[in-house]
Amino acid sequence: MKRIGLLGCGAIGTQIALAINSGQVQAELTHVYDYDKSKAESLVARLDKKPTIVENPHLLSSNNVDLVVEAASQDAIKNHALSIIQNRKDLMIMSVGALLDESVFDILFDACHEFKKRIYLPSGAIAGLDAIKSVKSELESVTLITTKNPKALAGAKFFETKNMDVHSIKEKTVIFEGAAKEAVTLFPANINVAALLSLAGLGSEKTLVKIVADPNTNKNTHKIEASGIFGKISIQVENVPDNTNPKTSRLAILSAIECLHTICSDDIKIGT
Ligand SMILES: NC(=O)C1=CN([C@@H]2O[C@H](COP(=O)(O)OP(=O)(O)OC[C@H]3O[C@@H](n4cnc5c(N)ncnc54)[C@H](O)[C@@H]3O)[C@@H](O)[C@H]2O)C=CC1
Ligand SMILES: O=C([O-])CC(=O)C(=O)O
Structure with missing residues (x-):
């Protein structure tokens, strides 16, 4: 054992x-x-x-x-x-x-x-890495769209750099768009999934990430959109957050x- x-x-x-x-x-x-x-x-x-x-x-x-x-x-x-x-x-x-x-x-x-x-x-917290790995040589674009409640995003370095109060977000707002490499630095406890996606697919510069703060959601949603010579992949998971740490999904x-x-x-x- x-x-x-x-x-x-x-x-x-x-x-x-x-x-x-x-x-x-x-x-x-x-x-x-x-x-x-x-x-x-x-x-x-x-x-x-x-x-x-x-x-x-x-x-x-x-x-x-x-x-x-x-x-x-x-x-x-x-x-x-x-x-x-x-x-x-x-x-x-x-x-x-x-x-x-x-x-x-x-x-x-x-x-x-x-x-x-x-x-x-x-x-x-994502699904579909098996497929992304398999189509790696034919991938042309990969985007991850992550939506979380502002309370699950609170404490991220991103808010210090932007001088933005996460709790002041009252409607669904795209707060970050950029490369996975930057996303994992600015949101270290929220978007490790972007690193997984990068390592499986196009790398950390070409894997694009959009982070959405939505005060009306109680889920951590990750949507992957990938396309290339092989065709298209679109996968979305709507994760229930852990009850001791809302940043982390049950999945x-x-x-x-x-x-x-x-x-x-x-x-x-x-x-x-
Ligand atoms: N790969 C993925 O899909 C996911 C990855 N994560 C990441 O997994 C890690 C753990 O997540 P959770 O358990 O939800 O976090 P958590 O915050 O609930 O627990 C982390 C624990 O590690 C301890 N800790 C932090 N840094 C430490 C260090 N340098 N040395 C020793 N102890 C340390 C903390 O005191 C805390 O008890 C986090 O980095 C999180 O961002 C979380 C969700 C999904
Ligand atoms: O659990 C999640 O939804 C994703 C997460 O926090 C991470 O990738 O760091």
Whole structure:
């Protein structure tokens, strides 16, 4: 059975830990870390089989684990992903936006080859990555239109740079249009899906992102429009937000659990 270390004990990390605890994912959660120790403590209190709370992220991967699951932040990837791979652990990443920094991507790509380790990127809060990957060589345009309630967008760096108060948005408003590369920097906790789409398809400069703030929605909606020699793809998901973190969709959590289940089980793999 695989031994898992968890980096980040918030909305996604908690549900992953509970899925392991219930046996839905056949693995052993052995170590957890969160820079807010109270988050790690409240998570461990909910588990029957208690993992060790480690005092720093390096202890996650220097211990005897097979895979580290990151569900923390882009900074956590920038600061810790390389040492996890160098410690010869596989890594599952939720804060995929960090990989649009080419220096981060290249270093991790090379490290995976050198240390013969894998990085897994679950499909997260979107659908259709299988198709985007398959048509990659024939893609001509990809646009992601993401609509969230302003309260799910609150706190993003974007609002500091624009001197805009998110709570003053009273009607459906396009607040950002630009390349995925810029979107993941300005909305680091909201649009990691744009990074997934970029990495699967046209890259972070050519993947276009539109972010819409809609005070009348209670869903996190992601619409992908892609076209090229192969034809057209149009996929929309209307996600229920997690009840502890409105930025994060329920689908992102379920996708992380399904990805981990696939990694941890020896059976039939469905889909690309
Ligand atoms: N790939 C995808 O489709 C999606 C990715 N995400 C991303 O996944 C990550 C986790 O999401 P949630 O669990 O919803 O967030 P959350 O905010 O509920 O939980 C994150 C936890 O990680 C901890 N944390 C943050 N930075 C840390 C660091 N450098 N070191 C240690 N602990 C750290 C926080 O204290 C918090 O407890 C976020 O970066 C989020 O943006 C979220 C939704 C979809
Ligand atoms: O969960 C979502 O709807 C998307 C999200 O926050 C992200 O990609 O960072």
